[in-house]
Amino acid sequence: MPSLPQNPRRSVRAIEWLNFFLADVQTGLGPFLAAYLASSGWNPARVGFALTFGGLVTVAAQTPAGAIVDAVHRKRLLVAINLGVLVCGALLLMGRLSTLSVYAAQFLIGGAAPFLGPSVAAITLGIVGASAFDWQFGKNQAFNSAGNVCTAVLIALISLKFGYRTIFGVAIVMATPALISLLAIDGTQIDYARARGASEAEMTDGGKKVKAEGLSVLLKDRVLLCFLLAVFLFHLANAAMLPQLGELLSKDNPRAAAAFMAACVIVTQFVISICAAPIGRISSTHGRRPLLLLGFGVLPIRGVLYTLTHAAKFLIGIQVLDGVANAVFVIVSILVIKDLTQGTGRFNLASGALATMAGIGAALSNTVGGLLIQRLGFSASFLGLAAIAVLALGLLWLTVPETLGAGRANRDATPSGLEEAA
Numbered sequence: 001m002p003s004l005p006q007n008p009r010r011s012v013r014a015i016e017w018l019n020f021f022l023a024d025v026q027t028g029l030g031p032f033l034a035a036y037l038a039s040s041g042w043n044p045a046r047v048g049f050a051l052t053f054g055g056l057v058t059v060a061a062q063t064p065a066g067a068i069v070d071a072v073h074r075k076r077l078l079v080a081i082n083l084g085v086l087v088c089g090a091l092l093l094m095g096r097l098s099t100l101s102v103y104a105a106q107f108l109i110g111g112a113a114p115f116l117g118p119s120v121a122a123i124t125l126g127i128v129g130a131s132a133f134d135w136q137f138g139k140n141q142a143f144n145s146a147g148n149v150c151t152a153v154l155i156a157l158i159s160l161k162f163g164y165r166t167i168f169g170v171a172i173v174m175a176t177p178a179l180i181s182l183l184a185i186d187g188t189q190i191d192y193a194r195a196r197g198a199s200e201a202e203m204t205d206g207g208k209k210v211k212a213e214g215l216s217v218l219l220k221d222r223v224l225l226c227f228l229l230a231v232f233l234f235h236l237a238n239a240a241m242l243p244q245l246g247e248l249l250s251k252d253n254p255r256a257a258a259a260f261m262a263a264c265v266i267v268t269q270f271v272i273s274i275c276a277a278p279i280g281r282i283s284s285t286h287g288r289r290p291l292l293l294l295g296f297g298v299l300p301i302r303g304v305l306y307t308l309t310h311a312a313k314f315l316i317g318i319q320v321l322d323g324v325a326n327a328v329f330v331i332v333s334i335l336v337i338k339d340l341t342q343g344t345g346r347f348n349l350a351s352g353a354l355a356t357m358a359g360i361g362a363a364l365s366n367t368v369g370g371l372l373i374q375r376l377g378f379s380a381s382f383l384g385l386a387a388i389a390v391l392a393l394g395l396l397w398l399t400v401p402e403t404l405g406a407g408r409a410n411r412d413a414t415p416s417g418l419e420e421a422a
Helices: 009-029 033-039 044-071 075-094 101-129 131-163 166-183 215-219 223-239 241-250 253-284 289-305 312-341 347-376 379-401
Strands: none
Touching: 009 131, 009 166, 009 312, 033 044, 044 075, 044 347, 075 101, 075 166, 075 347, 101 347, 131 166, 131 253, 131 312, 215 379, 223 289, 223 312, 223 347, 223 379, 241 312, 241 347, 241 379, 253 289, 253 312, 289 312, 289 379, 312 347, 347 379
């Protein structure tokens, strides 16, 4: 195996800031799009169809994107290309809004987004190695959530003063520091085999050629399949909760509901930014399973609490639980995938499958929640989603053991100088 880089500090710092600025770009293209289209005269049905189209493109691309990230050697170039695609989507949205331009933008944005997270995770793994990936990935997510918070506040202020169209200008401008951060990563320090989770025994020709296990290895992994099913159920329960709460509050006071939703998003991302790095460190010493059970366990509690109060200050406080659950999921789920695929060379493919299951669950969540509201009311819907969350927790408890240490013999040592970079 090629020797590890002696001083990855500069590249590690660049990866962290890349996460921050990528969050800036994607936040500017995501949560505010519905408000922009509505303010431009689109009716709710047209807005819903456009957002659904973009979501379906993303879900369809997740698993293939993971396979492509596994196969491509020049992962920085892959990030740069998809960053450019996002900018093209933003430019389309800044122009004259037509059905064709909006759907074309959604196709570009939905198709590019699935490549960015896996590519950055692969670059991180390729530089720091498996043994240091846990806490470094946690730090990456802390920077990502901090970027989400900063951009949400910035966009809220700019859109109030200059209008919604400027939101996409923010996304375009933020692409420049993202590209600078990407170029600051030393490409020679990215080990291709390590970046896809290959073992030392599977590397030949000085690491230039890597033999990856067949897909049947993943399909035969019962723990992996059960974990993916639990992830599906988690997002089936989780995704609709906050939008439903906003819908409930907007019935009487739409302006207050909009401010409340912004506060909830900021609280959630702020909690993630604080918890992300410690979660990465804790998971590497105390294991993945306790944290996963915690993250899955707070979701049904949150669903029940939503039925007990409509006071804004208490509801915003409940969002702390949402932040904890999402921080645990975003970080620890990838670490579980890394554990289960270590030595197979299929880390990014499995990560794409994870994102696909999460996306399908989230897409169906609003449908399930909406049907429950229509037939039984808001409280029954929250309790129904909480019941699905209990099912996810039970499946996780019964079928997914501790994965820390899986493939430990194949893990890389922490690169010299990396502790200093922490």
